[in-house]
Structures are given as structure tokens and as C-alpha cells.
Amino acid sequence: MLAAKNYLGHHLRACLASLGSLLRTPLASLMTTVVIGVALALPSGFHALLEDVQQLTAGMEGEVAQVSLFLKAEVKDEEARNLAWRLRAMDEVASVRYISPQQALEEFQHNAGVSDALAYLDENPLPAVLVVRPAKAVGKADRLRGLVQRLQALPEVESAQMDWVWLERLQALVSLADRGMTLVGLVLAVAVLFIVGNTIRLAIENRRDEIVITKLVGATDAFIRRPFLYGGLWYGLVGGLLAVLIVDGILWGMGAPVVRLAALYQSGFQLAMLGSLDTLAVLGLGSVLGWLGAWLAVGRHLRGVEPV
Amino acid sequence: MIQLHNVCKRYPAGHQALQAVSFTVERGEMAFITGHSGAGKSTLLKLLGLIERPSSGELVVNDRNLGRLRKRQIPYYRRSLGLIYQDFRLLPDRSVYDNVALPLIVAGQYDRQEIGRRTRAALDKVGLLGKERYRPPELSGGEQQRVGIARAVVHKPLLLLADEPTGNLDARLAWEIMALFAAFNRVGVTVLIASHNTDLIARTGCRAMTLDSGRLTAESAAAS
Numbered sequence: 001m002l003a004a005k006n007y008l009g010h011h012l013r014a015c016l017a018s019l020g021s022l023l024r025t026p027l028a029s030l031m032t033t034v035v036i037g038v039a040l041a042l043p044s045g046f047h048a049l050l051e052d053v054q055q056l057t058a059g060m061e062g063e064v065a066q067v068s069l070f071l072k073a074e075v076k077d078e079e080a081r082n083l084a085w086r087l088r089a090m091d092e093v094a095s096v097r098y099i100s101p102q103q104a105l106e107e108f109q110h111n112a113g114v115s116d117a118l119a120y121l122d123e124n125p126l127p128a129v130l131v132v133r134p135a136k137a138v139g140k141a142d143r144l145r146g147l148v149q150r151l152q153a154l155p156e157v158e159s160a161q162m163d164w165v166w167l168e169r170l171q172a173l174v175s176l177a178d179r180g181m182t183l184v185g186l187v188l189a190v191a192v193l194f195i196v197g198n199t200i201r202l203a204i205e206n207r208r209d210e211i212v213i214t215k216l217v218g219a220t221d222a223f224i225r226r227p228f229l230y231g232g233l234w235y236g237l238v239g240g241l242l243a244v245l246i247v248d249g250i251l252w253g254m255g256a257p258v259v260r261l262a263a264l265y266q267s268g269f270q271l272a273m274l275g276s277l278d279t280l281a282v283l284g285l286g287s288v289l290g291w292l293g294a295w296l297a298v299g300r301h302l303r304g305v306e307p308v
Numbered sequence: 309m310i311q312l313h314n315v316c317k318r319y320p321a322g323h324q325a326l327q328a329v330s331f332t333v334e335r336g337e338m339a340f341i342t343g344h345s346g347a348g349k350s351t352l353l354k355l356l357g358l359i360e361r362p363s364s365g366e367l368v369v370n371d372r373n374l375g376r377l378r379k380r381q382i383p384y385y386r387r388s389l390g391l392i393y394q395d396f397r398l399l400p401d402r403s404v405y406d407n408v409a410l411p412l413i414v415a416g417q418y419d420r421q422e423i424g425r426r427t428r429a430a431l432d433k434v435g436l437l438g439k440e441r442y443r444p445p446e447l448s449g450g451e452q453q454r455v456g457i458a459r460a461v462v463h464k465p466l467l468l469l470a471d472e473p474t475g476n477l478d479a480r481l482a483w484e485i486m487a488l489f490a491a492f493n494r495v496g497v498t499v500l501i502a503s504h505n506t507d508l509i510a511r512t513g514c515r516a517m518t519l520d521s522g523r524l525t526a527e528s529a530a531a532s
Contacts, residue, residue, distance in 0.1 A: 005419070006416055006417060006418070006419055007416065009419075009420075010413075010416055209397075209399075210399055212397075213397050213398075213399060213410075214410065214414060215383070215386075216357070216359075216386065216391055216397070217386065217387075217391075217410050217411040217414050217459065218383045218384065218385075218386035218387035218411060218414050218415065219383055219414040220380075220383040220384075220414075221383075223383075223414055223416070306359075307357075307359045308359065
């Protein structure tokens, strides 16, 4: 019990002492943590942006996915209205709008400014159209595709069309960017390992005499390692904190222009700051990388520091 | 307390530092190793502190065969020793108190009150109780060596090993340090001191073994 208490007390002291030695060389510590902060901020910032974009497009799937059912020419007005009612009864369907050939023609004349051209036609060439808006719950692309196939199979339907290819392309682009950032993130994580490793290597060099003396009075390797490992942990944690501040600062700075841009597209979209979970993830990642970098450096460089 | 059997130490460069050295130091004895510089005194103490390993031969300290100690066990072995050096080897940026407390902190089995009590007791024994807040560079050479001795005895080791402990001190201070070693020896601590100062050794009346080019050449009995 007493041994455990002393052990924990020793860890706490080593932890605080390593923070103290970081603060005794503020400029060198600051440079290391800034480099770590920037290296962590880059991937986590892009990750946050991509998450925002994914949030945006996920919301759009339901809205954009409007299925136009072009009905066969022989389908009468009555039958079309009956079909609309049958479709409205389906769970996957939020609403159905019926556009008769006559309405379609009027709309077309109104919008396209081709009324003169249409006037030459003897009869209305436009088919009746049912505009189906899927329920929000349908959401995901593969379920939408299933719905479209079923609608296509209806005997009254000539063809079912959905203009959402661009959405799939956007999502493919986003996941490509996500993959790219993950790889860049891995490279930067390795860079953080080296930065912390080098800083700890210098710390070991600077405290060579102290390490030798401590070993001479009977310190175990674990005892010698401990303050350096905590040092790496602090570098990583403070670097992670800096990364969070950088990312949130940039997102905050971009916030107002993004809202203005979104408003031009009739969207209420706005950039979200890093969530508490993401913030914890960045801090945790920083700490783990810092500790690991220190561990690698200590394993390599402490072996050579022995009393002579 | 210490038994050496045919201990040899050859350095990788080829220098033969010790050749077939055998001797015994009894429990509770105070003894000296003397000889010119380069005779092998420091090498001998390094072998006893497991800072170096012998090329051949056997060292037994406190019934422990050092040749059988694994690297992992060295720290625990060193905690049974008190090591003292000519250049003191103190941490210049730490207080006298922190320097002396270091072996207790490293051992990790004492709480804060116990560390404080033992550290002040050790400082009291070497007469530096009033200077625990000083840093080593603010002290004289004699005082610094007394800090080194306090650090070596704070964890109550059974064996003190000192390598030229008075090498940097004038005659009066050297004698004070010797008196300090004798005081610890009187309470049962075994003391082995390497020194080239034969006059000083003669005044203590302790047994002295002479090394010459790595060989034990002469031994003077204790004057009792």
C-alpha cells in the first residue's frame, strides 16, 4: 500500500518535474510544440473541413434526390392521378407532384422562352410527369437506387430519372480527399515522432552528467526514462492543444464568409468547430505520438549514457 | 565484506589495468588502496561499483558474486553501496538537500517525511545542516565533498567506496574528511578508500594495499 502510494507519488513528481524542465527552456519548448501543433493542425483541420462537407452533402441527398417519372403516352390523366395516390401511400415516398402534359407545356413555354417554336407543333409532345420526393429516411445512395429501380418497373412508367450523379461524384471526391489527408496525416505523424525524438535526444545530451550520477546512486533504467517519457507526453499534449486552437481559429475565421457563400445558394450551412470528441482525439493523438517519439529516442540514446 | 580472487582487467585497447589481484576486506574494516596514478586504483573501485566488469577473476561483495549479477540487478546492488569521488559528482543546479536526498528518491521506497528526516540526519553528520538550500557551486571544495559523503551515507549502506576523496583538498580539509570516514567506520560501515596520499594513510593507522602497474605489491598491516 505504502509502496504503491510512493510509486504513484514518484510518477506524479516525475510528471510535474518534466513539465517544469520544459518551462525552464521556454523558447526551445515553444519551437518544438509549435512544429508539433502545425503538423497536427494540418490533417485535423482538413479532416474537420471534410466532415463539414460530408455533413452538407448528406443533408442534400434527401433534397436533391428528386425522381422524375415520365409516364407512357397512353396513360390517361385519371390513371396518372391514381398512380400518384398509390405512390403517396409508400413509406419511402415523402411527396408526389403530378404534372399533366398540359401543365408541362405551359411551364415549358413560360420558362424556356421557346413559345414560338412550340407554336409550330400540332400536338403536345410532352409526357405526363410524376415528381417523387423520397422520404428523408431513405437517405443513403444504395437505398435510393433500389427505390428508383422499383419505380422504373411500374407498368405506367416509361422511364425514371434522377439527377444525382454529380452528388455521387462529389462524394467520391470527398472520400478521395479524405484518403489523401489520412496518408498525409500518417506522414506528419511520423514527422512528429522525429521532432519529439530529436528534442528528447537533445534533452538527454544536456542532462548526461545528471543521468550518470543518478545511475551511480542506484537508479533503474525505468527511473531514468520516466521524466523523458513524460516530457514527450507534455510536448505532444501541448502541441495537440495548439493544433486545436489553430484549427478552431481558422474555422472561426472562415465562418462568416462561408455563411455568406452558403446564403447565395439558399443554404443555412455553416462551418462547425472541432467537436469535443474530435478535440479529445487530437489531444490524445498528440500525447500518444509525443510519448512514442520520446520512447523511441530514449531507447536509442539512453543506452549510451553509462557511468565511466 | 569484499573478496577478490585473481581479478584481471584488460581494456579493449590492450592496456592491462589489473593483473591477478586478490585481497579481502573484512566486515567493519577501514582499508586503503594506494599507488601511483595509473596503478589501477580507480579501475579496482569501478569493478567494485559494477561500473566496469573484470576480464577474469571473481569479486564477492557482501556475499554476492558480482559476476552473477545481471545488468538489471546492478541498480539494486549499487543501492547497497556509497560511492564517493575526487570530483564530488554533485548536481550543480540542485540544492544540497536535493543532492543528498537523491539515493532515497531513486530507491522509491521512502515517503516524503522519511526522506526529509534521513537527509537532514546525513547533513547533520557531515556538519552541513545549515546549508541545505545552497547549491554545490556556492560551497567550498571541502564542503562539497562533505555533501558527497552525506549523499553516500544517507541510505545507510554497508560499504563505502571512495576514489581519491581528498585529492582536491588541502591537508587540513583532507584530514577532516578522513576523520569523517573513520566516524562512519566506527558505527560499523566498511570503508575502502583509494588514495595516493601515503602520509595521510599512515596517520590513520589503517591497513593499506599498494598497487603497482596493476599488481598488488605490498600490504601494510593496520596499526590497530
